[in-house]
Amino acid sequence: MKNVMRDLFVALLVGFALFLSGCASESETPKPEAPKVKEKILRISTTTDPTSLDPRLVRDLPTVTPLHMLYEGLKRATFGGKIEPALAEETTISPDLKTYTFKLRESKWSDGTSLTAHDFVYTWKSLLDPKFPAPNAYQLYVIKGAKAANEGNGSLDDVAIKALDAQTLQVELESPTPYFEELLATHFYLPVKQDGTEPNNLISNGPFMLDHWDRNDELVAVKNPQYWDVDTVNLDKVVLIPLDDHTALQMFETEELGWTGSPMSTLPADTLDALQSSGRLAVAPAAGTYFFRFNTAMTPLHNKKLRRAFALAINRKDLTQHVIQGNHQPALGLIPPSLGFFVTGYFQDDDTTRAWYLFQEGLEEIGISKDELPPIVLCYTNGDRNHKIAQAVQQQWNKTFGISVKLNACESQLFFDKRKSGAYQIALGSWFADIRDPINFLDVFKSRKTSTNNTGWENVQYKTLLELSSLEMDQEKRKSILRNAEGVLMDQMPIAPLFYSSLNYLKQNDIINVYLSELGYLDFKYADIGEIVEES
């Protein structure tokens, strides 16, 4: 027993010595640069590990990028938001605009088997199966019979998705859907091979295929030799690495990464200024808007004039330029200009005079004085940026109205719970588009019961306009209907727009032709790593 202690002590000493010598020997021998054929490898940092590689299960934005790498649907979105034919070589639309017939090109899965119309039928029907836990099933509800089948009120056999033959797919819609081709380019409609979604044996059909995925360590995709358009693909390998944001930036500096920042990760806020002034920061618009929700079911914000007063008194220019970093643009409407639809502002930013009058009139309408106004509470999820926004607006409201606004920051799941149950007065929120169409924003507030609404607001005219828009096939007329709907929303103001979001990122100079979608994902089909151009 006496010797145990001594042995232990000696063992520890030896361990310590070994550790030190280990450090020394490893750092002394420089790694020899193995001469090899130069592969084009793009390494990208992500904030979180992809949640799943089965497109039917994915809801989070960061995972959409690997899905578009690995899979390809009937259509593909590309530069400028253009929808190009992908697996669907030809698309025929019936005169009543409800039946789409797709002629599929000959293509193969990564395991060499043929991809047919039956694979699409399998994927979409499995997605709608009530027994399958698909969070995105509702994105397919435009298809005839889909909603009923998914909610268990109809049979899957009645869903109007048919394979006429191996290369012909026919889909009948519930009603004309002007944005159906946009939907077909999203990850919700990507095909999967039956029994091929196991991450250890993933079978896919996109420009790249899975080489290996070590959870929380790296996801490596390599060029897919079976891809029908493989000659267009330039990169040999794409590697996604989950990294802490600061660590990612340091690895970018040491050129271990080709791309960091949006949309897969976030650049640390405290570095944005320095990166911008050094001219290295790249900025692109996102199809996303930040806004405050007002709880219109609760006094005093059931009063429209008060809501408008609060919205008009916000100084968005100050907010985006001085309070938060990241090149976001002041929002004077709901739909971001990056979608290329409307540019109108519906009100004036920082209109404190009108806000003050509206505030007085609102109080009068409710019949209370300023001192009788119940305390206003602003809710938001924890986070540095949210806190800065809340504090700035708190100050602006205090200055304009002379009232004190309470701030209430909570953990995200708690916040969602409060928002859902309507236990809030004003809540910070955002919406990022699933498709490049204004309807995607306007539908958020379609009716009181819409799960995304949460403001308790509903308007017959607004609802009618939205329904009308889906029947209108003339693009210009449809636009003007949707613009009118946005006008109603901005007059009633169940929400106060704050800013349109931007994507801030860094990429090495030699990386070209990456399609950065406003929807918040990257497409590497056409990407390339060129010769490094030295800037003198």
Place this chain on the structure above:
Amino acid sequence: MREDLRYFLGKLSTLFLSLFIIISLTFFLMKAIPGDPFADEQALPTEIHEALQQHYGLKDPWYTQYGNYLVTVITWDFGPSFKYRDRSVNDIINKGFPVSAVLGLEALVLALSGGILLGTVAALKANQWQDYTAMLAATLGISIPSFIMATLLQFFLSVKLGWLPVARWGTFTQSILPAVSLAAMPMAFIARLTRSNMLEVMQQEYIRTARTKGLSEMTIITQHALRNALLPLFPYVGQLAANILTGSFIIEKIFSIPGLGQWFVNSISNRDYTVIMGTTVFYSIILLGAIFIMDLLYGLMDPRITQRS
């Protein structure tokens, strides 16, 4: 021997009782916090949301859920993660724990060897420059939080000097910075503890006796002094081992190490119920196991303990 056995059985039953209490508390606390795993900034349609809850058994009455949960713990099959759909909790533990454990072991060896060495040297050279240097280092080690230590090391040694990899996991060089960052605080603590115990022990009568017997200073220190000086370390080391082997959230995040540490924290903010349960139960087993083993060793090293109880 009887007393030894009673001591052993007593500790063992405490272990199982504590485990059961922790397992149950985890369940009820988890259910008590509002929010659910499927809520998101872009809310799902109500019908879909409810269908998901139904699918994962979140709509069952609490006693059914609690019963199912106890079954999953006993059969050690926690099912799939709610957030990371195509991986199971067992998979997360099986893949993450070895990584965290290897890193933890490295840090543990470093902390113990470095700490005991520094503490002993400081005590033997009390109030000389060796003592002051060691204690200055220890004070710094205790006061600098591990994430600051990690960021500083990363910035200077990797980014500026390029000696070591910035982050990630796989080679020995990649493990050095995280191991040092993890070890710094416990090493400093162990050094201080060892120093003060050693100083006290060196004053004892039996050391003087050993000296008068003419034993060499080395023999006195390693065979007589250290044994008693290190005894108080045992309870601390048990807890430290459990903490450090199951991974550190912040260190794993900074160095992007695919260990278990991140899951503890992220699963709670995601309300990823199965992962919360799996990782918490796993952690408590390791923690209680480590404490149990340390208790036994402690009793073995110091017979007074078993007799007292």
